[in-house]
Amino acid sequence: MHWLHGTGGLPVTDTGRRLTEHSYWEGNNSNHYVYATHDGSAASTLDRWVRDPTGPDTIANHIFWDVLVSRYVQKPRGASVVEIGSAPGRNLVGFYRRFGYSPFGIEYTSSGVETNRELFRRHGLDPEAVIHADLFDKDQLRDCRERFDIVYSGGLIEHFEDPRVAVQRHVDLLAPSGILIITIPNLQGLNWLLCRISCPDRLPIHNLAIMNRARWLALFEGMGLTQLYSGYYGVMDLGLIDFNTSKLGNRFLQATRVANKFLRRLPEFLRVETRWVSPYLIYVGKKV
DSSP: OOOOOOTTOOOOOOOOOOOOOHHHHHHHHHHHEEOOOOOOOOEEEEHHHOOOTOOOOOOHHHHHIIIIHHHHOOTTTTOOOESSSOTTTTTHHHHHHHOOOOOEEOOOOHHHHHHHHHHHHHOOOOOOGGOOOTTTTTTGGGGTTOOOOEEESSOOOGBBBSSSHHHHHEEEEEEEEEEEEEEEEEHHHHHHHHHHHHHHGGGGSSSSOOHHHHHHHTTTTSSSEEEEEEEESSSGGGGGGGGSSSHHHHHHHHHHHHHHHHHTTSSGGGGGOTTTOEEEEEEEEEOO
């Protein structure tokens, strides 16, 4: 461990110890792209994401795309976005379709790269824009330094014992005046309880300590960023909990999806976004 200049006095490791093995993500990216259609037949999730790349109609997705990203992301000609841990690529397709950004992905599993490239092909995007690389391989990503107008990751940095080093690598790839967007799941309060009941094996692979507003903000201090927005978002979205292990659980999940369609129509002042129920945390910052 060493002290990185300008990190607000907090220790930053060289690579950050991962809380997951490479094999976990390799298997996750290769085994979970099949869903059951309404008539019970099997279909590729990729087919579904071609039609609906930005995900289900939940209040969390609405706030992410239509409120927060739309508020802070401009539409400059020729601008680029990179997602770190990009598989399957649906968020990148969202940035392309909604804002016109040229999408790039950095993905360190072979199965994830293959899935991301296939989704790009189906949307008429360049599959070679998906880079097969480890975020911490500075030699492999040398040409990417300060290259991108938006650097984004979702559900990535909470899988590290020391997430600040991962944040620093995000910032390294960000062009001057570029926008950093990082989201993680919030596994506190009700979400922790439901996860403990439905998929307790998932809890140890998440850094639960950073899912606290003060500690979350501390991750970005001294990184050369101006904070634009930070906090919990969404009212409730049980899609981040693994209820697909049983028919009853899956029906419960589908019921919450229907409820979300009503929740997203609530006036903003009635949305209670807190550590106890909100499904996600987000940071949006601008590189100085």
